[in-house]
Every structure is written in structure tokens, then in C-alpha cells.
Amino acid sequence: MNPAGQNKIVKGDAHLKKVGFYLVMILLxxxxxxxxxxxxxxxxxxxxxxxxxxxxxYPDYLRPNPDVAGRYFETIENLPGIPxxxxxxxxxxxxxxxxxxxxxxxxxxPFYFGGSFPDMLEQRLLQTFPGRTxxxxxxxxxAVNSHTLAxxxxxxxxxxxxxxxxxxxxxEYYGALGVxxxxxxxxxxxxxxxxxxxxxxxxxxxxRSLLAGVVGAISGAxxxxxxxxxxxxxxxxxxxxxxxxxxxxxxxxxxxxxxxxDILARYKGADVPxxxxxxxxxxRDQRPFISGLSPSTNPETxxxxxxxxxxxxxxxxxxxxxxxxxxxxxxxxxxxxxxYLEAKLLDRPGSYDRARSSYKxxxxxxxxxxxxxxEINRIIREAAEGTGAIxxxxxxxxxxxxxxxxxxxxxxxxxxxxxxxxxxLLADAFYDAMRTARLIGDWTQAIGxxxxxxxxxxxxxxxxxxxxxxxxxxxxxxxxxxGAPKAALDTxxxxxxxxxxxxxxxxxxxxxxxxxxxxxxxxxxxxxxxxALQSLLSIIQRYPFLAQPYLAAGDVLMRMGxxxxxxEYVLAxxxxxxxxxxxxxxxxxxxxxxxxxxxxxxxxxAVELEPENLQALYNLAGAYALSRQSGQARAVAxxxxxxxxxxxxxxxxxxxxxE
Numbered sequence: 294m295n296p297a298g299q300n301k302i303v304k305g306d307a308h309l310k311k312v313g314f315y316l317v318m319i320l321l322x323x324x325x326x327x328x329x330x331x332x333x334x335x336x337x338x339x340x341x342x343x344x345x346x347x348x349x350x351y352p353d354y355l356r357p358n359p360d361v362a363g364r365y366f367e368t369i370e371n372l373p374g375i376p377x378x379x380x381x382x383x384x385x386x387x388x389x390x391x392x393x394x395x396x397x398x399x400x401x402x403p404f405y406f407g408g409s410f411p412d413m414l415e416q417r418l419l420q421t422f423p424g425r426t427x428x429x430x431x432x433x434x435x436a437v438n439s440h441t442l443a444x445x446x447x448x449x450x451x452x453x454x455x456x457x458x459x460x461x462x463x464x465e466y467y468g469a470l471g472v473x474x475x476x477x478x479x480x481x482x483x484x485x486x487x488x489x490x491x492x493x494x495x496x497x498x499x500x501r502s503l504l505a506g507v508v509g510a511i512s513g514a515x516x517x518x519x520x521x522x523x524x525x526x527x528x529x530x531x532x533x534x535x536x537x538x539x540x541x542x543x544x545x546x547x548x549x550x551x552x553x554x555d556i557l558a559r560y561k562g563a564d565v566p567x568x569x570x571x572x573x574x575x576x577r578d579q580r581p582f583i584s585g586l587s588p589s590t591n592p593e594t595x596x597x598x599x600x601x602x603x604x605x606x607x608x609x610x611x612x613x614x615x616x617x618x619x620x621x622x623x624x625x626x627x628x629x630x631x632x633y634l635e636a637k638l639l640d641r642p643g644s645y646d647r648a649r650s651s652y653k654x655x656x657x658x659x660x661x662x663x664x665x666x667x668e669i670n671r672i673i674r675e676a677a678e679g680t681g682a683i684x685x686x687x688x689x690x691x692x693x694x695x696x697x698x699x700x701x702x703x704x705x706x707x708x709x710x711x712x713x714x715x716x717x718l719l720a721d722a723f724y725d726a727m728r729t730a731r732l733i734g735d736w737t738q739a740i741g742x743x744x745x746x747x748x749x750x751x752x753x754x755x756x757x758x759x760x761x762x763x764x765x766x767x768x769x770x771x772x773x774x775x776g777a778p779k780a781a782l783d784t785x786x787x788x789x790x791x792x793x794x795x796x797x798x799x800x801x802x803x804x805x806x807x808x809x810x811x812x813x814x815x816x817x818x819x820x821x822x823x824x825a826l827q828s829l830l831s832i833i834q835r836y837p838f839l840a841q842p843y844l845a846a847g848d849v850l851m852r853m854g855x856x857x858x859x860x861e862y863v864l865a866x867x868x869x870x871x872x873x874x875x876x877x878x879x880x881x882x883x884x885x886x887x888x889x890x891x892x893x894x895x896x897x898x899a900v901e902l903e904p905e906n907l908q909a910l911y912n913l914a915g916a917y918a919l920s921r922q923s924g925q926a927r928a929v930a931x932x933x934x935x936x937x938x939x940x941x942x943x944x945x946x947x948x949x950x951x952e
Contacts, residue, residue, distance in 0.1 A: 757795025
């Protein structure tokens with residue numbers, strides 16, 4: 294080989310060694326992190342926080358993970374959770390499966406369960422489509438925003454949804470990882486979404502926990518405060534002042550627009566229809582929490598002019614007051630208080646439209662951004678139009694039920710969470726939108742609005758517990774000044790059985806299911822069958838896999854003389870668990886309905902489980918007799934008389950049977 298060729302080989306080998314060296318240098322850190330990740334997982338460090346987990350003791354059912362909020366919070370203790378809901382892990386062919394996404398309003402605060410619009414909607418849909426299995430699964434929880442909703446999408450799609458409902462927008466600034474939140478990671482939604490993907494790695498979880506611990510040690514951010522609504526509301530606020538039109542205000546809108554467009558596009562790509570509601574809040578009866586001024590406005594000058602306006606108000610000179618307000622707005626258009634005062638002065642016949650506009654402007658300029666600005670609804674409409682999602686105008690539905698079309702205390706419990714009537718209006722709007730879109734199937738058995746409202750499964754204890762939650766919320770900041778002493782809860786209602794149980798639920802001294810069972814027994818003892826049944830149906834809606842509530846509901850329906858319905862519930866109980874009581878009740882009901890031959894297998898099964906149960910034996914003998922099986926009837930009757938020789942009814946039955 295000539296020298297030139299040897300030089301080329303030497304140079305080639307040197308180049309390969311150099312490339313190999315750089316490749317090793319690049320791969321070593323990657324290998325280190327792979328090994329570290331594997332080691333952390335093997336050691337059991339960190340959490341995966343799947344959205345859905347099996348129901349303990351019932352592997353055929355899944356539920357939203359109550360700990361899933363751990364994905365999004367690092368410095369907040371006593372995290373919010375998703376209220377218990379369940380659905381079959383394997384979807385039935387006859388099932389229509391609906392998932393709900395959103396924040397605390399979609400979750401149903403302060404009532405939850407039967408007081409939430411998803412539960413109201415599910416109940417009405419089940420009545421509309423009696424032959425279908427309707428599953429409405431609520432994944433909503435407090436203090437989260439569009440970052441969380443977007444993070445859930447793939448896991449929702451994996452559960453084969455037929456429809457997704459979204460009601461969200463109020464938490465965009467202060468919800469977990471929002472631009473104004475105490476848990477914020479900055480203003481870039483792309484970065485936050487990347488972080489949420491990386492957070493599944495245990496290495497990233499460890500680094501995040503380390504940083505959070507350092508920050509907490511320095512700032513005292515971690516707290517062991519109770520997790521009442523007010524405390525959580527307070528702890529989530531990182532930026533108390535977000536002026537209208539400011540960079541941070543616009544960043545929140547960009548965050549919502551980016552995430553919502555992505556959410557709707559991904560559902561569209563999976564052929565999952567989406568209904569998304571516009572958001573509504575208390576405009577008439579919630580003063581702005583924080584009112585600011587333009588940087589160019591002199592606060593003393595503003596206060597002086599406002600005092601003059603208030604003097605006009607005190608003299609009932611509304612015209613002069615409004616003239617002063619218009620002049621003040623011309624010099625400073627950011628003061629929320631100015632618009633709110635204008636709205637109050639205009640809130641009378643003949644000027645409701647102007648009042649409505651001023652209330653909305655006041656809300657938009659409230660610098661403490663718990664209520665969504667009007668721009669959020671514009672984004673909802675535009676994002677839906679671009680992806681084919683259906684907009685449900687829940688804002689208009691709630692406003693239409695309010696005096697002069699301005700939502701206030703008539704439909705709201707506080708600043709933005711609806712009362713029972715408000716939640717019903719949300720459910721009604723989604724129901725109408727589904728009917729208009731002809732979703733699910735044949736709507737010829739649609740349930741009228743009045744009937745649906747009358748048959749809500751909101752129990753007295755849910756209403757009372759909700760009232761306590763609102764008291765607790767309004768007893769703390771921002772409804773009260775920071776540091777103000779907390780007033781004692783008004784527990785006068787606790788003197789009743791319903792009040793005692795509602796208070797126990799609120800204080801978490803009692804599980805709701807146990808409270809409902811006690812409430813059912815209380816109503817049964819006092820002969821109040823309708824609320825007794827309502828209590829049981831509330832349990833069934835929440836825990837469809839439990840057999841006993843179906844059986845108890847069948848008993849109540851029997852007492853009410855509603856035998857056909859009673860039979861349906863007893864058979865549903867037996868589908869879940871075989872019991873002697875259920876078999877005996879099913880057999881008795883079938884005999885009562887004249888279906889004697891069908892009754893025999895059930896009563897025979899009851900006797901096998903309880904061989905000496907007089908009622909089961911006698912009903913079985915009667916069923917045999919009525920179905921003209923005299924030989925079997927005589928055999929059972931003689932068996933009864935061997936155990937209970939003085940049973941007169943059996944003696945008469947035996948004498949009446951042909952030989």
C-alpha cells in the first residue's frame with residue numbers, strides 16, 4: 294500500500310474515533326438519566342397519576358382518580374379532588390358514554406352529586422332513553438383550567454366517549470399552572486404543556502419537588518391550612534392584580550385560546566363530538582373584588598370626583614350621578630367600581646340593556662380574575678366554529694331566567710357558582726342542545742322541563758352541606774379582608790336530622806353514602822316515601838354497582854304500590870348480587886303481577902338460600918298452585934307444616950289443592 298493510502302486510512306480511523314468520542318459524550322448523559330429514571334421507578338419513587346383507576350372491590354368499574362390533581366400542584370397542600378363517579382371498564386354495546394370536563398362549576402360546587410349539572414343531565418337522559426345505558430362521567434374539579442383539560446384529552450379518548458361536554462373558562466388565570474396562579478410556570482402555554490408531558494418522568498418529578506421545597510422554605514408557600522373552598526381560593530392566587538388589557542390579561546386569553554383550540558381539534562380528529570358551554574357569572578350582585586385605576590389617573594383626584602358622585606346618589610339625583618360617572622369613565626376606563634356603580638344606577642325599567650353592559654364592563658375590569666372576562670366566551674365561539682364543536686349558550690339560558698336578563702343572586706350562590714336553579718338551567722341548555730343535534734337516538738320520550746325540575750335528585754342533606762360550603766367560602770378572602778376573624782358557621786339547621794347529616798358531610802365526619810342511607814331510614818320511619826326513594830336513587834346514581842340500594846328502592850316502590858317499577862329495581866339488585874331477600878321479593882312481585890310460572894325459579898332460589906323462611910316457602914307453594922303444578926305445591930305445603938305445623942294459611946292451601 295502506498296503512503297498516500299496509509300495516510301487516508303490513518304485519517305479515517307482518527308475521524309471515526311473522534312465521532313465515536315463525541316457520540317459517547319452525548320449518550321452518557323442520556324444513559325445516566327435513563328438509568329436514574331429506571332432506578333427511581335424501581336425504588337417506587339414518584340407517581341403516575343392516571344386519570345382513571347379501578348373502583349376498589351369492583352374491578353369491572355373505573356372511576357376518575359381522586360389523586361390526579363397531584364399532576365398539577367406542587368406548593369398547595371390538601372389538593373382538590375374529583376367527586377366520586379364510576380363507569381363500566383368495558384363499554385356495553387347499548388351504552389352512550391359522555392365525559393364532562395371543566396372546573397368547580399362543572400364539578401357542581403357547592404352541592405356536587407345530584408346538585409351538579411352533569412348528574413341532572415344524566416338523570417333526565419336516562420328517563421328519555423329507558424332502553425339505553427347512559428353514562429355521564431364527570432372529570433371536573435376545582436382550581437384547574439384549560440391546561441388540565443388538555444392534559445386529560447388522550448385518556449378520555451381512550452375510554453371510547455360518544456360525546457364530550459365542556460364548561461370551563463373561569464379558572465384560566467388562577468387555575469393550576471395559569472398565568473396568574475401561585476402554581477404558574479410562566480406565560481407560554483407551549484412550555485407548560487411540554488412540562489406536563491415531561492412530568493410523567495420520575496426524574497422531573499424529583500427536580501420539581503426539590504425546587505418546590507426550596508421555594509416553600511424561602512417563601513413559606515406550603516401550608517397546612519384546611520382545604521375549605523376559601524382557603525384553596527386564596528392559595529391559588531399568585532397575582533392579585535391583573536388589569537384589563539394588560540400583558541398578563543392577554544397572556545391568559547392566549548393560554549385559553551391555544552389549549553381550547555388544541556382540545557377541540559384532538560376530539561375532532563378522534564371523531565368525538567363536543568358540546569361546549571359559554572360561561573356565566575354573578576354580574577348583578579357581586580361587586581368587583583379589586584378595582585384599579587389607569588397609571589395616568591391621580592388617586593386623590595379620582596376619589597374626590599367619586600365623592601361628588603356619591604353625594605348626588607345620596608340626594609337621589611340619578612341624572613347628575615350618571616353624568617359624573619360618564620365624565621369619570623372618559624378620563625379613566627379601567628376602574629371597575631365606576632362601571633359597577635353606573636350599572637346599579639341604570640338597573641331599572643327602561644335602561645336594563647345599558648345596565649347589563651355596564652355590569653359586564655365592571656366584571657371585565659375586576660383585577661382579581663376569578664370571573665372570566667367576556668373575551669373567554671368569544672374565544673369559545675371562535676374555537677368551536679373552527680373545529681365543528683357545538684356551542685351551548687348557557688350564558689343566555691341563565692340570563693333568560695334572571696330579572697331583566699342580568700344574572701345575580703337569583704341563580705348564583707356567590708360570585709360564579711350556580712344555585713340549584715342555576716345548575717338546572719345549565720343542564721337544561723345542554724339537554725336541549727343534544728336534542729337539537731339528535732344525539733343518542735329517538736327523542737320522542739323527551740322529558741319536559743317542569744317534570745325534570747321537579748324530579749331532581751338533590752337531597753336535603755346535599756342542599757344543607759352546600760349552604761355550609763358557601764358560608765365557609767364567603768367567610769374568607771376575597772369575600773373578607775385578609776386577617777379578618779372568621780365568623781362561626783350558622784348551624785341552626787343542625788337541629789334536624791337532615792341538618793345534622795348535612796353538617797356531618799360538610800365537616801367530613803360522615804361519608805355521603807352513609808348519610809343518605811340514614812336519611813332513607815329516617816324518612817321510611819316517618820312514612821315519607823318519596824324523599825326516602827329520592828335518597829336511595831341518589832345512592833344508585835353515584836354507586837350503580839351496589840346491590841342493596843336497588844333492593845331498598847324496590848321495597849319503597851312496593852310500599853307506594855308501584856309494583857312494575859319495584860320489580861325492575863329488585864331484578865337490577867339481583868343482577869349485581871344474588872340474595873335471598875331479592876329472590877323472595879322478585880318472586881312475590883311476579884306472583885302479584887300474575888306471572889306465576891316466572892316467579893317459581895326466584896322463590897325456589899330463595900328457599901335454597903333460606904330453607905326455613907316461612908314467607909319464601911309459602912309464596913313458592915302458592916306460585917306452584919297458581920301455575921297448576923299441584924304436586925309441587927302439595928310437597929312444599931307439607932314441608933311448611935313439618936316446620937310450622939300450626940300455620941293456618943298453609944293448611945287451607947293444602948286442603949284446596951286437587952289430588
